[in-house]
Amino acid sequence: MALNPNNSNKKCRVFLIPQLMRGHLIPMTDFAKLLVVAHPDVEPTMVVTPGNAALIKSSLGQSQSFGRVQILTYPFPSECTETNVETMGVGSKEETMLINKSLLSIRPVHEELLGKSKPDVVVADSLFYWAPNVAAEYGIPCLFFFCSGVFPFVVFKHIYDMQPSMGFDDCHRVITVSNLPGPKIEMPVTELPNYRIRHDEVTGKLLDSLFRSLPDVFGIVVNTFRALEKEYCKEYERIQSKRAYFIGPVSLCNASNVDGVIHRGGKGDVGCLRWLDSKEDGSVVFVSFGSQCYFKSEQLHELAIGLEHSRRNFLWVVRGDNMEEWMPDGWEDRIAGRGFLVKGWAPQVAVLSHPATGAFMTHCGWNSVLEGVSAGVPMLTWPFAAEEFINEKLLVEVLGCAAKVWDGGKRSTREEEHELVPGSAIAHAVSKFMEPGSKYVAMLSKAKNVAVSALAAVQYGGSSHGDIKNLVKDMFGLIGKNVMPN
Incomplete structure (x- = not known):
């Protein structure tokens, strides 16, 4: 109006x-x-x-x-x-x-x-x-x-004001961000924005x-x-x-603008939406890490294995043309019908709002965070740079509508320090996350409540x-x- x-x-x-x-x-x-x-x-x-x-x-x-x-x-x-x-x-x-x-x-x-x-x-x-x-x-x-x-601004501003003597050079240290409203926020030094600690x-x-x-x-x-x-x-x-x-x-x-949703940010792949139409409600995990994620071939290989072994339907937005460098032999044949690769620009808002989408594996960039909560979709978090680890704290510890993909090794905003996430851990995280039960139901309920408040706000x-x-x-x-x- x-x-x-x-x-x-x-x-x-x-x-x-x-x-x-x-x-x-x-x-x-x-x-x-x-x-x-x-x-x-x-x-x-x-x-x-x-x-x-x-x-x-x-x-x-x-x-x-x-x-x-x-x-x-x-x-x-x-x-x-x-x-x-x-x-x-x-x-x-x-x-x-x-x-x-x-x-x-x-x-x-x-x-x-x-x-x-x-x-x-x-x-x-x-x-x-x-x-x-x-x-x-x-x-x-x-x-x-x-x-x-x-939230990331407030947390970062408090971190920014802290003195170097607080231990930012100690890669094993966990920093408590003090004087914040809400729950206490603790950040491993390796997960702090790289430009603050390096x-x-x-x-x-x-x-x-x-x-x-x-x-x-x-x-x-x-x-x-x-x-x-x-x-x-x-x-x-x-x-x-x-x-x-x-x-x-x-x-x-x-x-209310279907064309704007599909082509928002580029010419979207409408084929993935038709594929989603063939799937049961809440059965697909949408995997997308934003436009600036540059995973190494070794990590892409493990992610492919993990999605395959999760036994869940997945829609994966893949960057780059050299898929032969990381794709396991015979992988596309084995996941045919259960997995769909988007090799260009994905209509993310349309995908997230589709009834078949039941989970969102995300890097926790702010746009993805907002689009995920607006759609009422629980999230699997995999941050890797800048303030994304801080955004993860909001989703997992404050809002309670998300869970980490992996917390079994060293995570870092520096690519060379971030340990390889094994395919077995990815498969377990995806499979358990989408398993009908109290944990998923609780996160889904919280996500839906946030979506209602998002719509009410606008x-x-x-x-x-x-x-x-x-x-x-x-x-x-x-x-x-x-x-x-x-």
């Missing part, structure tokens, strides 16, 4: 500048859709490089409802990369690292673009820490968009810059909802002391709907103001 405009003659031109990775591009596109629905005089524009325009278009779908979302492209700095790929996670690991490095040199392009276009409001990905200063040069109010939840100078400077830039933004838009993270939302507001708008789960904006009168309403009202109030409100 659209909100009544404050002034029908006033337009609000909003530039949305996402980080160039699918996990950031897709939710910010969903956010643009929410702005269109929220107010007829908001004019959102997705600002991306040419190589990412097609991804935005596919995510918008064919619905005329989102026709007001415009796309403005700016050149990707040619001197910053040796590849034609402009989206992290689409190409090889090396190409992704190149793009990530190049983004540190993209500020001048943003400066020129904002200087020429002068939108009314800028909403920038939080990793573009320079956006508030650049926008302020032209008198443009700026907000940050956070693609991750508040003295990564580049990432360390990036995070320092991000935290220093928070006071310069008008507010922060977060893809989460209050019922999911409850007391952590309050702690988040206290820590960063800026206006916070919890407007998620943004993926639910596609609920509907009229819900917390996220209310925050979108407040955000739009504040955006109109910012038009023409040359200073950042405190």
Whole structure:
């Protein structure tokens, strides 16, 4: 339901500048859709490089409802990369690292673009820490968009403030994150974000810059909802002391747009949906580790063995073309009819909401966390990088709607330290997790309850709907103001 405009003659031109990775591009596109629905005089524009325009278009779908979302492209700095790929996670690991490095040199392009276009409001990905200063040069109010939840932010901020003397260099140590609301959180040092414990100078400077830039933004838009993270939302507001708008789960904006769901983020493989139609309700485990998971061949081999020996139906999203390097001999013949491989882009939201999907094996990236809980699907967790181990804590220890795939050896955010997860452990985890019984039933019940609260949040009168309403009202109030409100 659209909100009544404050002034029908006033337009609000909003530039949305996402980080160039699918996990950031897709939710910010969903956010643009929410702005269109929220107010007829908001004019959102997705600002991306040419190589990412097609991804935005596919995510918008064919619905005329989102026709007001415009796309403005700016050149990707040619001197910053040796590849034609402009989206992290689409190409090889090396190409992704190149793009990530190049983004540190993209500020001048943003400066020129904002200087020429002068939108009314800028909403920038939080990793573009320079956006508030650049926008302020032209008198443009700026907000940050956070693609991750508040729980990982709150936990990480407490870890970030802890001194090195707390034992971050001791790989055998378990760190207790103190002064948190909710249950006590303990993190093995090996599972802490690599950029916090390995003295990564580049990432360390990036995070320092991000935290220093928070006071310069008008507010922060977060893809989460209050019922999911409850007391952590309050702690988040206290820590960063800026206006916070919890407007998620943004993926639910596609609920009535079938085309948008299937092709959200790329041309989805609809064949997997037809395959799911042939399976019994709750009988399939969906296996997907996001666009930036680069498992070694040895681990893929063990995962294939584990899924085969679990005796459960599975839908597995596989990266890369060199499957002969890891696929066991005769494997495809043995799992025929029981397993389905998606070798391209999977319509994840559609898969998770399908009645046949009974479990979700995930890396615990925030988008996957939100999409999983929104669908009411219990999760098997297998984190491997960044804040994913922290997200796992929320799912397993706070919400109680997930279980670990493996906890029998060393897990680490550093690939070289993460022990190989054996196929036997994977088979046992999948088989037992989906076995009818009290444990699965309890997790399923909790997952379904979270899904109900997610839907309630985005509907009229819900917390996220209310925050979108407040955000739009504040955006109109910012038009023409040359200073950042405190």
